[in-house]
Amino acid sequence: MSQSVTEQPSVIYLKDYQTPAFLVESTALRFELEEEQALVRSQVQYTRNPDSADRLRPLILDGHESLELHRLSIDGEVLNEQDYRRQGEQLIISELPDSFVLECVTRIEPQNNTALEGLYKSDGMFCTQCEAEGFRRITFYQDRPDVMAVFETTVVADKQSYPVLLSNGNNVDSGEEDDGRHWVRWQDPFPKPAYLFALVAGNLEFIEDQYTTASGRDVVLRIFAEAKDLDKLDHAMLSLKRSMQWDEQVYGREYDLDIFMVVAVDFFNMGAMENKGLNIFNTSCVLAHPETTVDTGFQRVEGVVGHEYFHNWSGNRVTCRDWFQLSLKEGFTVFRDAEFSADMNSRTVKRIEDVTLLRTAQFAEDSGPMAHAVRPASFIEISNFYTLTVYEKGAEIVRMLHTLLGEHKFRQGSDLYFKRHDGQAVTTDDFVQAMADVSGRDMTRFKLWYSQAGTPRVAVSGEYDAASQRYTLHMRQSCSPTPEMETKQPFLIPVAMGLLDQHGRDITLASGNTTEVLELVSTEQSFVFENIPVEPVPSLLRGFSAPVKLSFPYDQEQLVFLMQHDSDGFNRWDAAQQLAVSILQKLITDYQQGSPLVLDNALIDAYRLVMSDVSLDKAMVAKVLSLPSEAYLSELSDEIDVDAIYQVRKFVRQTLAKALESEFLSLYQSNCSGDSYSPDAASVARRSLKNLALSYLMATERTEYLALARDQFAQADNMTDSQAALSLVAHSVHEQAADELLEQFYQRWQNESLVVNQWLAIQAANTREAGLQRVEKLLTHPAYDASNPNKIRSLVAVFCAQNLPNFHNLDGSGYRFLADQIIVLNKQNPQIASRLLTPLTRWKQYSEARQSLMKAELERIGNSGDLSKDVYEVLSKSLA
Ligand code: ARG
Ligand code: ZN
Numbered sequence: 001m002s003q004s005v006t007e008q009p010s011v012i013y014l015k016d017y018q019t020p021a022f023l024v025e026s027t028a029l030r031f032e033l034e035e036e037q038a039l040v041r042s043q044v045q046y047t048r049n050p051d052s053a054d055r056l057r058p059l060i061l062d063g064h065e066s067l068e069l070h071r072l073s074i075d076g077e078v079l080n081e082q083d084y085r086r087q088g089e090q091l092i093i094s095e096l097p098d099s100f101v102l103e104c105v106t107r108i109e110p111q112n113n114t115a116l117e118g119l120y121k122s123d124g125m126f127c128t129q130c131e132a133e134g135f136r137r138i139t140f141y142q143d144r145p146d147v148m149a150v151f152e153t154t155v156v157a158d159k160q161s162y163p164v165l166l167s168n169g170n171n172v173d174s175g176e177e178d179d180g181r182h183w184v185r186w187q188d189p190f191p192k193p194a195y196l197f198a199l200v201a202g203n204l205e206f207i208e209d210q211y212t213t214a215s216g217r218d219v220v221l222r223i224f225a226e227a228k229d230l231d232k233l234d235h236a237m238l239s240l241k242r243s244m245q246w247d248e249q250v251y252g253r254e255y256d257l258d259i260f261m262v263v264a265v266d267f268f269n270m271g272a273m274e275n276k277g278l279n280i281f282n283t284s285c286v287l288a289h290p291e292t293t294v295d296t297g298f299q300r301v302e303g304v305v306g307h308e309y310f311h312n313w314s315g316n317r318v319t320c321r322d323w324f325q326l327s328l329k330e331g332f333t334v335f336r337d338a339e340f341s342a343d344m345n346s347r348t349v350k351r352i353e354d355v356t357l358l359r360t361a362q363f364a365e366d367s368g369p370m371a372h373a374v375r376p377a378s379f380i381e382i383s384n385f386y387t388l389t390v391y392e393k394g395a396e397i398v399r400m401l402h403t404l405l406g407e408h409k410f411r412q413g414s415d416l417y418f419k420r421h422d423g424q425a426v427t428t429d430d431f432v433q434a435m436a437d438v439s440g441r442d443m444t445r446f447k448l449w450y451s452q453a454g455t456p457r458v459a460v461s462g463e464y465d466a467a468s469q470r471y472t473l474h475m476r477q478s479c480s481p482t483p484e485m486e487t488k489q490p491f492l493i494p495v496a497m498g499l500l501d502q503h504g505r506d507i508t509l510a511s512g513n514t515t516e517v518l519e520l521v522s523t524e525q526s527f528v529f530e531n532i533p534v535e536p537v538p539s540l541l542r543g544f545s546a547p548v549k550l551s552f553p554y555d556q557e558q559l560v561f562l563m564q565h566d567s568d569g570f571n572r573w574d575a576a577q578q579l580a581v582s583i584l585q586k587l588i589t590d591y592q593q594g595s596p597l598v599l600d601n602a603l604i605d606a607y608r609l610v611m612s613d614v615s616l617d618k619a620m621v622a623k624v625l626s627l628p629s630e631a632y633l634s635e636l637s638d639e640i641d642v643d644a645i646y647q648v649r650k651f652v653r654q655t656l657a658k659a660l661e662s663e664f665l666s667l668y669q670s671n672c673s674g675d676s677y678s679p680d681a682a683s684v685a686r687r688s689l690k691n692l693a694l695s696y697l698m699a700t701e702r703t704e705y706l707a708l709a710r711d712q713f714a715q716a717d718n719m720t721d722s723q724a725a726l727s728l729v730a731h732s733v734h735e736q737a738a739d740e741l742l743e744q745f746y747q748r749w750q751n752e753s754l755v756v757n758q759w760l761a762i763q764a765a766n767t768r769e770a771g772l773q774r775v776e777k778l779l780t781h782p783a784y785d786a787s788n789p790n791k792i793r794s795l796v797a798v799f800c801a802q803n804l805p806n807f808h809n810l811d812g813s814g815y816r817f818l819a820d821q822i823i824v825l826n827k828q829n830p831q832i833a834s835r836l837l838t839p840l841t842r843w844k845q846y847s848e849a850r851q852s853l854m855k856a857e858l859e860r861i862g863n864s865g866d867l868s869k870d871v872y873e874v875l876s877k878s879l880a
Pocket of ligand 1: 269
């Protein structure tokens with residue numbers, strides 16, 4: 001697992017891709033699961049790849065160094081040590097016939113697998129995570145996505161401890177042995193790469209439902225969890241059935257096996273995994289109950305269940321040729337799940353949330369040392385590329401195709417893609433080609449989105465000539481250098497736009513439409529609109545039609561005008577954001593110069609206007625009334641001034657709260673309802689607005705609102721209201737009340753692991769002084785478990801990403817703390833260690849003093865001994 005910094009891990013290049021030397025006809029696996037070990041026997045039928053010109057290429061199998069090889073035989077003949085070579089992560093066998101069965105027995109220790117890749121134990125149950133390269137921790141195999149085979153899996157284990165034995169496909173046989181052990185055999189008829197293999201063995205219970213597909217196939221649906229969580233599975237089941245129906249209606253895709261299973265596990269590095277017929281989920285992405293789960297949690301479950309289900313076509317039936325193509329499945333599937341969520345809930349609000357994530361975290365990634373193209377050209381450790389760029393920016397690329405082609409052609413393109421490539425492992429070029437073929441468009445320039453990293457900037461200006469009634473938009477695009485890419489070619493940027501007249505109405509454009517998609521394809525380009533009777537206000541990048549930073553020199557009045565009138569809901573919100581950003585940025589400068597802070601009335605007036613606009617959906621109002629986050633303000637800064645951003649944002653919140661106190665109070669009161677909890681969109685919207693109002697009221701620091709929050713906490717019948725009140729009190733100046741409520745909350749929920757995670761996160765985010773000491777104390781609390789990624793994320797990651805004043809303390813203690821955590825995790829769980837590094841990788845963005853402190857900690861990690869490939873890659877790129 002470990003690799004010292006001196007013997008540098010090798011870089012893998014897309015340009016070096018070679019087809020596999022051998023193809024696999026079938027893979028039969030037998031797992032003997034025990035407490036101290038698992039024995040894995042694989043029997044694999046190989047044939048030489050007819051594609052491969054070189055008939056002498058050896059069979060190269062991947063195998064992690066932790067694999068203990070017990071036996072290797074070819075067509076029944078045992079191989080001796082001179083018949084093969086084990087070299088690093090590979091096992092090489094030469095001089096092979098064109099067709100043969102390789103049998104291999106390995107011994108592994110799932111109970112000691114803390115990396116949570118391959119076969120491991122989560123809370124007493126066996127489970128797997130094989131994407132991207134976990135299968136090589138189970139047996140020797142060509143662990144690459146373009147090697148696809150049908151799998152048969154037999155699982156043997158003690159019946160009492162592991163009554164449930166699952167794998168991919170259909171249960172075809174089972175039996176008992178005399179020694180209290182039992183076995184189940186599963187067959188998956190669909191050829192798949194090893195990364196989609198899954199196994200689960202445990203003491204699980206399940207809920208069951210059924211779904212009949214459009215063509216009449218009856219599918220059994222089962223969701224498994226530990227008995228204590230059985231009451232938290234209904235929402236996932238409902239989401240699953242909705243996903244199945246949505247994929248039939250919107251993409252014409254039906255499910256293809258007789259059973260679909262989901263298993264909830266507590267120890268999981270990521271959100272969830274789309275293993276064929278047997279999805280494995282982090283409990284945080286599948287369990288939901290009104291008493292224990294907040295509204296955003298319900299929405300997350302719906303989105304992730306949809307995402308993993310949609311992978312059955314976009315990922316499993318058609319998969320990736322190699323890991324450079326990861327966005328082929330992830331970008332497309334994120335786009336699909338986003339559209340599903342948009343159809344199930346408020347479309348505009350979903351878009352606002354996704355764009356917010358993109359603009360804060362993805363844009364930051366794209367301008368940092370780990371910036372990479374959506375289809376990277378090289379990597380050291382593929383786990384490091386499960387990123388916002390591959391997922392979210394990848395989804396934006398698919399969305400742009402949808403915008404350029406329109407709904408109908410896009411669907412034809414996706415139909416062609418699935419038909420042409422069903423059962424194949426393909427590339428992002430193949431995906432775009434299907435879109436090119438149905439539309440007759442040349443996509444050469446468009447494909448630069450996959451190969452060029454960095455966020456393009458688009459500077460726009462408008463010019464109106466009253467005499468000729470002509471309006472012209474001048475656009476100029478540019479993209480800053482990113483690692484290994486100094487200059488960029490111009491992108492094809494679809495700019496959806498409209499023009500508003502003096503009353504705020506859309507002007508009908510020459511096409512007959514009120515929204516048009518302009519295609520910016522060169523560095524500079526102008527777009528002319530004829531017959532425009534008055535100087536318009538342009539509404540640009542409607543629906544955020546491209547992942548770019550677009551600027552237009554709006555003045556405050558124009559932004560307020562767009563906020564009120566734009567027919568595009570996303571742009572109404574965005575106008576409010578731009579107004580708030582410009583006001584906050586000016587105050588940040590004032591703060592830095594020591595000038596007194598005075599809030600511009602424009603923002604107060606704009607807020608008042610929005611609060612009184614009854615035409616707006618409540619969820620929208622809550623979004624518009626939320627100030628840009630510290631993370632977004634940081635991303636927009638050339639040099640991040642942590643203290644200025646924090647103080648100014650706090651000042652603006654407080655000033656708004658005091659200026660609009662009575663409005664916020666009536667907003668709060670009018671959105672308190674006596675109805676019992678329901679997670680429907682309207683109720684979610686009402687609660688989000690109510691709790692937003694409460695947060696402003698609390699910002700006034702007046703004790704009567706503390707009483708209001710305490711009442712809400714005491715009376716809430718759902719976690720959304722209870723947690724909102726708790727977090728407001730916990731983060732308030734009322735320290736004694738904070739301690740009381742936190743204690744009460746813990747006493748009530750200490751046996752609900754996911755609720756305890758929220759309790760940890762609320763405390764980790766508390767910006768009050770001595771934040772690090774509180775976090776360090778929690779590390780030793782019985783609620784914490786340093787081997788569980790969800791706990792690490794709730795406490796350590798939240799502290800470093802959300803508690804800016806404490807993490808960035810100028811005494812360097814926050815940075816030192818994070819480095820210490822990473823040094824331990826590097827050995828224990830490299831994937832998590834590498835992710836935790838993110839805040840430190842941005843060191844160049846801060847002041848001199850912070851830069852040197854952060855850099856010193858990065859160097860200390862580098863000198864701490866053997867580095868995993870995961871940590872090595874991020875560290876070396878950050879220090880380059
Ligand atoms: N394919 C999974 C998804 O649905 C993510 C798996 C990531 N696993 C990993 N080890 N990086 O997005
Ligand atoms: Zn995915």
